[in-house]
Amino acid sequence: MARLFYTFRPPDSYSFAAQLLTWSRKFRVFMYFKNHPYPHGWQQAPWMLAAGVRHEWKPQPERALAQLASFHASLHDWMVGHAGYHMAAHIWPGISRKPCLCGFPEIYFFVPEILVLVYPDQVQIGIHGSEAEARRIFEEISKSTVNLPQLRHPLSIFPVLTRKQYLDTIHAILHHIRRGDCYELNFCQLFASDQVKISPVETFTQLPPAPFSLCYRLHDSYLLCASPERYLLKRGRQILMQPMKGTIRRGSNAQEDAQLQLSLQQSPKERAENTIVVDLVRNDLSRTAVPGSVKVTEWLKIYSYPTVHQMISTICSEMDTAYQIGDLLATTFPMGSMTGAPKKKVLELIDHYESWPRGIYSGTAGYITPEGDMEMNVIIRSLLYAQDDRRVYYHAGSGITCYCHPEAEWEECLIKTKQLAHIRI
Numbered sequence: 480m481a482r483l484f485y486t487f488r489p490p491d492s493y494s495f496a497a498q499l500l501t502w503s504r505k506f507r508v509f510m511y512f513k514n515h516p517y518p519h520g521w522q523q524a525p526w527m528l529a530a531g532v533r534h535e536w537k538p539q540p541e542r543a544l545a546q547l548a549s550f551h552a553s554l555h556d557w558m559v560g561h562a563g564y565h566m567a568a569h570i571w572p573g574i575s576r577k578p579c580l581c582g583f584p585e586i587y588f589f590v591p592e593i594l595v596l597v598y599p600d601q602v603q604i605g606i607h608g609s610e611a612e613a614r615r616i617f618e619e620i621s622k623s624t625v626n627l628p629q630l631r632h633p634l635s636i637f638p639v640l641t642r643k644q645y646l647d648t649i650h651a652i653l654h655h656i657r658r659g660d661c662y663e664l665n666f667c668q669l670f671a672s673d674q675v676k677i678s679p680v681e682t683f684t685q686l687p688p689a690p691f692s693l694c695y696r697l698h699d700s701y702l703l704c705a706s707p708e709r710y711l712l713k714r715g716r717q718i719l720m721q722p723m724k725g726t727i728r729r730g731s732n733a734q735e736d737a738q739l740q741l742s743l744q745q746s747p748k749e750r751a752e753n754t755i756v757v758d759l760v761r762n763d764l765s766r767t768a769v770p771g772s773v774k775v776t777e778w779l780k781i782y783s784y785p786t787v788h789q790m791i792s793t794i795c796s797e798m799d800t801a802y803q804i805g806d807l808l809a810t811t812f813p814m815g816s817m818t819g820a821p822k823k824k825v826l827e828l829i830d831h832y833e834s835w836p837r838g839i840y841s842g843t844a845g846y847i848t849p850e851g852d853m854e855m856n857v858i859i860r861s862l863l864y865a866q867d868d869r870r871v872y873y874h875a876g877s878g879i880t881c882y883c884h885p886e887a888e889w890e891e892c893l894i895k896t897k898q899l900a901h902i903r904i
């Protein structure tokens with residue numbers, strides 16, 4: 480039986496979307512998408528929940544990308560899941576595999592039992608079942624009570640590196656850049672906290688709005704993601720990537736904010752960082768593209784988020800019919816904004832200088848539709864929570880180029896942790 484969608488009209492979609500998140504807690508596997516409406520183009524619905532496992536795909540990671548398209552075609556259904564950063568090891572020989580500190584596998588996708596799409600004027604419930612069953616689900620969600628978070632203690636997380644260790648590492652990376660080993664490297668540091676118990680859903684609701692937010696539970700591992708960055712959008716054969724490079728804090732008043740935005744827009748350093756990644760992405764996309772179809776449709780555009788301004792470029796291509804979704808991932812992953820360039824060399828250097836795993840951070844999460852369309856984000860600005868171990872992790876990084884001032888990069892990482900400042904647990 481194919482998945483059938485049934486339409487309902489809740490009195491208020493915003494409240495329904497909040498109830499949906501509360502309701503999702505009863506599932507051991509779910510992904511809840513909250514696509515804050517920034518002008519970022521196509522997304523399926525403002526809110527979406529994929530809950531419960533109808534089929535799961537836990538492939539051998541080394542064969543996963545080669546098998547993804549045929550697995551998807553065999554089911555012709557929605558698939559939701561993630562690929563962690565260390566899938567890089569199966570694409571680029573010589574890069575080491577490091578297990579995710581939070582327990583997420585290298586790659587995992589599931590076909591949900593229940594899919595709920597929430598639009599401003601209607602709700603669609605997609606199940607392999609009858610309308611009566613869909614109505615029962617709709618009514619159960621409508622009865623969920625949303626508890627406002629009980630604000631108690633601030634969430635304290637600490638960098639694993641001291642400031643001095645961080646600065647020494649950046650100087651070592653700059654040495655590689657001056658020697659010509661590479662010209663941009665995205666170095667990420669780890670922040671952690673032990674012995675914390677959080678309520679993942681309540682914590683997620685306190686993260687700032689972002690266009691690629693999601694709350695993902697895979698048994699005892701949680702990803703609470705407030706990502707502003709898209710990795711890849713596939714619609715038919717049209718592909719779009721939107722690397723983000725260039726970050727500046729928001730100002731405390733409108734005038735300062737406009738000045739900061741302008742200085743980001745005009746900064747030769749940030750423009751160079753972004754353009755290096757644009758070139759890398761153009762190259763990555765050209766490996767599966769119809770010749771001549773790779774185009775930069777937006778270059779160095781500033782987008783503003785609650786705590787930061789970001790510089791984003793958009794690169795499009797048309798994928799050649801000889802290629803499938805697995806090929807697209809294999810030729811573009813890990814995304815250039817999280818590696819630097821040239822990709823092979825910086826992957827080796829990241830392996831060496833980041834002695835902790837990135838794990839699911841710096842990977843991607845999202846969905847594949849039955850038609851093979853895809854929307855995948857970049858997993859950044861995210862809390863990882865290992866419920867069993869009561870540990871919380873957060874990573875933050877920045878692009879290092881020859882223009883960089885190590886102290887400013889340290890500050891940039893701290894700015895990226897600012898979104899956690901208001902969280903209470």
Ligand SMILES: C=C(O[C@@H]1C=C(C(=O)O)C=C[C@H]1O)C(=O)O
Nearest residue numbers: 724725726816859875876877878
């Ligand atoms: C590494 C992070 O962000 C990446 C680095 C950016 C930058 O250098 O300006 C911007 C967005 C991301 O691609 C992070 O948020 O942890």
